[in-house]
Amino acid sequence: MFPRSTHSRGRAVGIAAVALTVALTAAGCANGGGGGPSGTGGGDDSGSDANLSIAFLPKNLGNPYFETSNAGGERAIEEFGGEYQEVGPTEASPDAQVSFINTLTQQQVGGIVISANDPNAVCDALNEARELDIKVVTFDSDTDSECRDLFINQADAEGIAKVQVDLITEQIGDSGQIAILSASANATNQNAWIELMQEELEANHPDVELVEVAYGDDDDQKSFDQTAALLQTYPELKGIISPTTVGIAAAARYLSTSEFKGKVALTGLGTPNQMREYVEDGTVTSFALWNPEDLGYLAAYAAKALIEGEISGEEGESFEAGDLGEYEVGANATVLLGDPFVFDAENIGEFDF
């Protein structure tokens, strides 16, 4: 969901693993018997040409991120006159979504829009739904590509790297020293982005020098202390990029109470709720992330296009997505939402996730 690495949280993961195992065992028993639809099903919709009943299945309910994205989906479905519903588990455990998929299959909805808790655990259930001609769109978190018709990708690595470099260079006047505060040293996403950022800096910003990549391990305290160390070690530092939601919030917290507030720019990937305080007090000018509302909106339109047979998931096909305009299906049945969304003092009040 959010760009924060899951490495190096050993103990907590251990605890979670134990809890999960228990939950899995219990859920497994419950599901064991009655998997899959009962075969006969409905099929009463033959009268209308398209069944625009679309169900959103988030990782878990009560999660502000998905509440935002699903609100976007609901808006889209209202626009094209479909029927919206949201179902989902209360906890984001790997196979918690299976029983919901089975129920939706029995209800014969037209499409399922899902953010998968696990790329494999939901596969069988989704494929059973697809056999009954229910269209499956994944968003935010994909399944294996054999189990869905389309994946709506929130952002690609190039876009994420570029927007952060653009923001920081704009804020420091395109010259001077900057540093990166990352998650852990072995975080795959962050390392890929950092590499692309370095390339972008070298290619287009010759006067900007990246002096250090520090690692806060996605730990509030460590990121906080690393920010202090960066500011102290490089008195000439003009900006910090933190491509992780934990890092940017911790860095903002340190900066907001430091003598460098307003003098050292900070940007990166963050969520509006975490960053609101610091945008309002002037510590942070702008930061980026995708807009989950647009993500849900686009996913709903993609489901509609699939249901109506406008697209089938082949590369090169295109469809209309309301306010967002036209989108093209890319390789591997994937649609890219577009460039990350930039949050600043002007628009942060409109978001709550």
Next chain:
Amino acid sequence: MSVASSARRPSPVLSGLRSVVTAREFGIFLALALVIVAATVRNPSFVFSNDGSRDLLLTPAILVLLAIGQAIVIITRNVDLSVGSILGLSAYLVGSIFVAAPGLPYPLAILAGVLLGALLGLVNGALIAIAKVPALVITLGTLYAFRGINVLWAGGDRINAGDMPDDFLALGTARLLGVPYLSLLALAVLVAAGWYLRNLRSGRELYAIGSDPAAANLYGLPVTRRVFAAFVVSGALAGLAGVLYAARYGTVSSQAGSGFELNAVAAAVIGGVAIFGGSGTVWGAAIGAVLLLTINRALPILGVPAFWQRAVVGGLIIGAIILDRVLAVRQSRRLLAEREGGS
């Protein structure tokens, strides 16, 4: 008698100085001074800048509180591994209170955090007293149990700075005459705990219990009650540390404070608190805590890669334990020699 002793001690000032210099804590203090001087020579802003001087005093405050509690427990030949999890729960509770009741005066939230910590310490103490199982095992269990409750409670949510009132967050950085409030608070707790352990009968009994629990029991000391109280105090201090964590870092997730328990034990051990109980002071533990965190902040400035920081801390712990052992052997030899000579 008095003549003889005054003849042996020529000057009280000199002997006072000598007792300071030979104190177990002095070596750690020297190491701390060395680290600060080295970092300052390399980069004067380590001490001589607004942020630098503040962070020097402020950063260790939370760990100092945990180390004081840990030292009290270790002195009784026990250990409290659950303090990091208690800190996390207390920090999350404080944040949740502010979310639920935004207008609440913050001293009440602080009180709630401390009380929760004391309550969890009470659980530890009760389990140890009733089950008669070593504290290491019980608190290892509660380390996971308390963290599990926290994960269950918080899930993927976190408390953000925007959820907490400004005057509470200001506590995390505000200063009185250049000294941060949090540091003053930690110092006040340190002085109180140090005085208690040194001067009060029940404080001395903690050392007696740690030196030889069986003998303390035979002698009629209330061993169970004292150990129980030590865990409640350790829990309450961890609860207080949780409140400070929320004020200082402004973000609380279900992982707040994970791993702190080992830092607290390390601080106590480095500060000369014997891991088998019966000796050491909270002063030493506090200096150990300051040393640990100051090293963490100084190494990047000295150009040592972050990856080496843990190795340095490990070296310090082993060094402290070896030193402890050497001192113990030497002292027992000296005591033996004195007895031989006396008879």
